[in-house]
Amino acid sequence: MQALHNPHDFAFASDNYSGIHPQILAAIATANGGHQPAYGADVYTEQLKQCIRQQFGEQAQAFPVFNGTGANVMALQALLPRYGAVICADSAHIHNDEGVAPEYVAGIKIFAVATVDGKLTPELIAKQAWGWGNEHRAQARAVYISQTTELGTCYSVAEIRAIADYCHQHGMWLYMDGARLANAAAHLNASLHDITTAAGVDMVSFGGTKNGIMLGECIVVLNPALADSMVYLRKINMQLGSKMRFISAQFLALLENDLWRTLASHSNAMAERLYQAVKNIEGVHITQPRQSNAVFAVLPAAAVHVLHQQFHFYDWNESSGEVRWMTSFDTTAEQVDAFAAAIQAACQEAA
């Protein structure tokens, strides 16, 4: 097969736009050849289970899946009864970007709460955490947070702990969507254990796709009380890969020598470089603290239009004109500098 794209193309749209880190690709090749038992009974998945225990704690149980939406839907099904509801930020991925998968596939009710920076607090959760025992209201039994949030912000360990305590005092589980958990751990200079198990999280999805792997996420059950249904839920949610060894091998490579942290730190550093380069440009208004691999900004519509001719990036909020610029594990300093120069030129032209 001939390449159909230019391998030097780059974008600031999403970390999903990037390819596969060479060490991950090599791991897939290493796991290739010969026959191995299917559906997760292979030696790579066995090894991954051990590695996940090392990272998240002895009780942790790993369930590799195909994608983030599937991980969220499956986790929510495990956490909620049929009459259950999950409380989340109104910017949450499960509320805005997963179609009706949580509602239709998991069959749950979402209670969304407005936030300033994408982050919930016990006070914000309390706005929807009520009505237990009222047969007319869906029963809030879980809280969903994402780390990082959809707005690129990160919860501190103390903030997660406060939410976890609130949840547990009110009979709710805490689920963390960790599609970008690595970026948060890198920003906080914390271990995966610190920001999940030690902070009271009950279940987390450990993201890989956005951090250099080809495809796959890993649900990690931290509270053993929740583990029983997971294998069945993975099957009925069509997240059970028969050739699971190749998802597991990618995660093994990602965890080896903390490659996940190296890649996420680089991605974060590239976003910081972009932030530093554009924050004082006249016309650019940064809208969120830069805490991971994303920069959110509002700039003149004319400048956005010009930039879109040259670069892929997301219009985040069409009514406010907010855009999202996202870096990836393979973003280079030169690419950031070229983009920042283009932003400067486009804003000058628009002034």
Ligand SMILES: Cc1ncc(COP(=O)(O)O)c(C=O)c1O
């Ligand atoms: C926070 C978060 N959760 C979940 C997902 C869903 O992942 P997928 O596209 O693999 O279903 C994404 C993807 O952008 C995400 O940003």
